[in-house]
Amino acid sequence: MNKDELDISNLHWVLQILQNIEVGLVVFDRDYEVKVWNGFMENHSGISSVAAKDKNLFKLLPTLPESWFEYKVESVLKLGIQAHCNWQQEPHILNFENTRPFTAKSELMFQNVTLFPLFSTDKKINHICALVYDVSDEANNLLELKTISQTDALTQLFNRGHWQNMFEQEFLRCQRYDDTASVVMLDIDHFKAVNDTYGHQLGDKAIQLIAKIILDSQRETDICGRYGGEEFVILLPHTSVNEGVLVAERLREKVENTLLPLGKEYNNEQLQLTISAGVAEFSDEFSTAENWLEKADATLYQSKENGRNQVAK
Numbered sequence: 001m002n003k004d005e006l007d008i009s010n011l012h013w014v015l016q017i018l019q020n021i022e023v024g025l026v027v028f029d030r031d032y033e034v035k036v037w038n039g040f041m042e043n044h045s046g047i048s049s050v051a052a053k054d055k056n057l058f059k060l061l062p063t064l065p066e067s068w069f070e071y072k073v074e075s076v077l078k079l080g081i082q083a084h085c086n087w088q089q090e091p092h093i094l095n096f097e098n099t100r101p102f103t104a105k106s107e108l109m110f111q112n113v114t115l116f117p118l119f120s121t122d123k124k125i126n127h128i129c130a131l132v133y134d135v136s137d138e139a140n141n142l143l144e145l146k147t148i149s150q151t152d153a154l155t156q157l158f159n160r161g162h163w164q165n166m167f168e169q170e171f172l173r174c175q176r177y178d179d180t181a182s183v184v185m186l187d188i189d190h191f192k193a194v195n196d197t198y199g200h201q202l203g204d205k206a207i208q209l210i211a212k213i214i215l216d217s218q219r220e221t222d223i224c225g226r227y228g229g230e231e232f233v234i235l236l237p238h239t240s241v242n243e244g245v246l247v248a249e250r251l252r253e254k255v256e257n258t259l260l261p262l263g264k265e266y267n268n269e270q271l272q273l274t275i276s277a278g279v280a281e282f283s284d285e286f287s288t289a290e291n292w293l294e295k296a297d298a299t300l301y302q303s304k305e306n307g308r309n310q311v312a313k
Helices: 008-020 039-044 068-078 138-148 161-175 191-196 200-217 241-256 291-306
Strands: 025-030 034-037 083-085 109-117 125-134 183-186 223-228 231-237 260-261 270-272 275-281
Touching: 025 039, 068 083, 068 109, 068 125, 138 223, 161 183, 161 223, 161 231, 161 291, 183 191, 183 200, 183 241, 183 291, 191 200, 200 231, 200 241, 200 260, 231 241, 241 275, 275 291
Parallel strands: none
Antiparallel strands: 025 034, 025 125, 083 109, 109 125, 183 231, 183 275, 223 231, 260 270
């Protein structure tokens, strides 16, 4: 650099850059009083830099997790090094609205935050600088890929692999905490005849209809998946076998009472579908998660043997 480039008169350029960059910049002291609050922070918080000056950071940003943030700051003050927070650890550190609400997975902005010490001329740390990065595009892309990898494309239920992973975790949880849970396994009665008579395209619509009924009926804690073909599985945490039978029976009734339109090709007739289901409750006699699922499969077979369109336990 030449002498002109180091001239303090050019400092206003630096200030303009910091004010206008698409990164949040906040400087605060050890008492969390704000000293610098740039344009990004103004735009997304709705608080001007003048209004923010010398105000407490947590009062300006009431949704900022205080104890967590103080822990991060303390590490910066004690060690004199940077601290980072990734959106995957704390997705919405600051409660800012997403700037791309129509294409985003969340109404709130995903952020990465970097904290670093500002040393005074006597080498003491009296201030901290926080940089806030909007990483919503990156987060949404990763979330989209994650959703795709976990979801069955035809039904929008969890695919077999992801459901199986969650099922095995629930098995371990029940073992560890001596808790209960039930699993429902069900399939569409005489599905091969549906495919043979009306074709695979209508067979897919039958599968989608059952999946929609399952999705519309599921409780917040239920974990629903397509296990393969016309077979579905529902994991019911904290649910006894008798409660599981009630869940499965409600589904069976809804399916029986929901007709599938066949379209103009079949004079707009409607097809009545039915399902058979088996329910198995967790038991400490199961040595593996697979044993538990085999029990549900055996009860499903029992409901078929007994005439279909019913629930067995």
